[in-house]
Amino acid sequence: MAEIQLRNLSKRWGNFVGVDKFDLTIADREFLVLLGPSGCGKTTTMRMIAGLETATEGDILIDGKRVNDLEPKDRDISMVFQSYGLYPNMNVFENIRFPLKVRKIDPATHKDRVMRAAEMVELEPFLHRKPAELSGGQRQRVALARAIVREPNAFLMDEPLSNLDAKLRVSTRAQIKNLSHELKVTTVYVTHDQIEAMTLADRVVVMEKGVIQQVGSPTEIYDRPANTFVASFIGNPxxxxxxxxxxxxxxxxxxxxxxxxxxxxxxxxxxxxxxxxxxxxxxxxxxxxxxxxxxxxxxxxxxxxxxxxxxxxxxxxxxxxxxxxxxxxxxxxxxxxxxxxxxxxxxxx
Structure with a gap:
């Protein structure tokens, strides 16, 4: 399990500021949602946690250890992207198993771990299929299972539902909520969809132009928005x-x-x-x-x-x-x- 601390974290490209002085502690086992419009810095923040972007300033600590200089593979974090990133030549079983092979985990444990992850996302009947034979919702569940199978310290999810239609989005959102309850793993979830934020999060971080606008529970943010930006972004209408x-x-x-x-x-x-x-x-x-x-x-x-x-x-x-x-x-x-x-x-x- 992992507590993630972001201390005065900033990311700049020349004069453009992507993330500005982001300061936050994500508690162990917390489900934190970064919410905001396109270009607000939420994905950049998550990519810095993962090690896919280098922070211009500030520190990233996982369980008290500074990880700024660690490679992504050494941070013990699993990611689920907007694009499913599945290997088309592998069936579902092998796609889920792949992270175990890469990390040289004891092969004797692979089958049990894959089956357990597949069961969590209801994929057992599809383990023999290739990605091309799956629906969008099924492919997203393979991506979730592949993240789960590693049993990481934290999950990072970058708009994982945005490619799904409205009905699938609702059912997959419920599945993620249930998985969060079962796995109790620290999760950072990026979205521009305030309904996802309100239904999934323990806490929500609302961002605009790289700056935190408000941090709080979904109820706090809905009932007492800190400013007109938050008020205009949260709620339907x-x-x-x-x-x-x-x-x-x-x-x-x-x-x-x-x-x-x-x-x-x-x-x-x-x-x-x-x-x-x-x-x-x-x-x-x-x-x-x-x-x-x-x-x-x-x-x-x-x-x-x-x-x-x-x-x-x-x-x-x-x-x-x-x-x-x-x-x-x-x-x-x-x-x-x-x-x-x-x-x-x-x-x-």
Whole structure:
């Protein structure tokens, strides 16, 4: 097992900063997700942990030992990539077995270890097949089994579900969650998909432009985003964000007036979640014509335009309204989040 410490870790290419002063301890057996948009530095951070990229500054420690100068093969870490990286000439059994052969592990143990790994990802019926005879989901499970068979100190997973269709993504995500529970191995998982982060992680690190924006449990990040970037990145739909002004405890902007807000005066960005507001018959804090209505199955999503922002609220699944009809939305002060208009930082605890 392994605790991974990243100390003031940076990666630069000339003047371009890929990762900037990344400082974090990943606990033994923790499932940590690095989350952010393309180009935010999450994969670069993971590749530095693996030894596939050289850190410009800072230290990487695994169980207290500095590993910056160790080759990837000497860090006792298994990786699962976005591309499956399977050997087309080998069947599933041999693909899973390959890391044991490379590391010269006692051949007498190979069959038992391969079968145990295959069983964990439900591949026993496919061990004789070549990769070309497998579906995308099955190939990804071979890649997972190949990582598991080594029994490493840590797993590094780089967007392993991004090549799968929506249905396979859900089932494979559940499998990874179950494997994490069974294996109890430190795991660093990279994704741009906030649903994967919310469902898999013990802790989430939200990154933008190489900088950590917030670290916390999925619940903490969802309920109390540290800034407008996190608020806009986490959630489906993302948190509604409206620019306006607070005077004497009342937030105002076009078609919106929300009273009983404390902790700020002057220009702010106000946020609230679509599921926390309600469509009401009259007297809501927002009154505006409907911009769109979408049927989601379990709810109806109503959107209106407030200033330059598109604001969404979830209504009952049977609710119906036409575009351009006026709608009233209740936004109680207790569901609102306030952010500094200039910096985007959260205002208040």
């Amino acid at each position: 993302a948190m509604n964000l409206i620019d306006g002004e607070i005077q004497d405890g009342t937030f105002r902007c076009a078609r919106t007036e929300i009273a009983s807000l404390t902790g700020a005066n002057g220009p702010v960005t106000l946020g609230f979640r679509a599921e926390d507001a309600q469509v009401v018959e009259s007297g809501g804090q927002i009154t505006a014509p409907v911009y769109t209505m979408e049927l989601l199955g379990d709810a109806s999503m109503i959107s209106v335009r407030i200033g330059g922002a598109l604001v969404s609220v979830k209504a009952h699944k049977d609710f119906r309204i036409e575009i351009d009809e006026p709608v009233s939305i209740a936004v109680p002060s207790e569901i609102c989040h306030l952010f500094d208009r200039k910096t985007g930082a959260r205002i208040g605890a």
